[in-house]
Amino acid sequence: MGQHNISSVAHLIAEPVRSVMLITLADGSALSASALAEAAGVTAQTASSHLSKLLDGGLLSVESKGRHRYYRLAGVHVSHLLESLASVGPVTPAWRNTPSRSAQALRFARCCYDHLAGQIGVAVTQSMLTQGFIAEAGERQYALTAPGCEWLQQLGIDMGDPAFDQTDHARQCLDWTERQYHVAGQLGARLMDAFLAWGWMCRSPTTRAVTVTTLGWDGLKKHFGIERYACGPD
Known part of the structure; x- marks a missing residue:
């Protein structure tokens, strides 16, 4: 450009x-x-x-x-641009020291175009890395491993679907509040769709914030080892 x-x-x-x-x-x-x-x-x-x-x-x-x-x-490229710009900007004292409830909610979990971001998004990504379901693969990319494919299939997310784009299946997206990567691309979108369909999470009707349900906390603990107290507001 x-x-x-x-x-x-x-x-x-x-x-x-x-x-x-x-x-x-x-x-x-x-x-x-x-x-x-x-x-x-x-x-x-x-x-x-x-x-x-x-x-x-x-x-x-x-x-x-x-x-x-x-x-x-x-397109999703515009969302990635916005997140990238936000991630390199300074963290204001108001955000760091006395964030509002709406700011806390967005930092905890939010939609980043079609995938999950915030503390929960980063925690899910870190869990998949730790369990060996994805691995870092080149610049700003993750690779879905064989155990990861098997695990996702057990969850009902079929990687054999022709609609699944192998060229953009697991991209790294820099989280603007956590300053760490969360998973984007087709994998990120499939996971977000599944979390919503399973009733694990609910989207706010007015903001990008996402709420984790009681069922969701059970699922996050079982499949990702994420405890309710580990991140997010009380």
């Missing part, structure tokens, strides 16, 4: 209203202009102007359903 393109993208993301809109969509959702205006605390007219710039800059896509238009990130 040339210098001009980098500066253009940086300018788009740096604007506070646009950054809020992008972060709001970082869980992979599609929202209306009015919902994004409310999230950013601006008028519908102001939101429309910012959304147009984000569309022109290739950071958002839009789909029409009847008379309504819904905006989403242009």
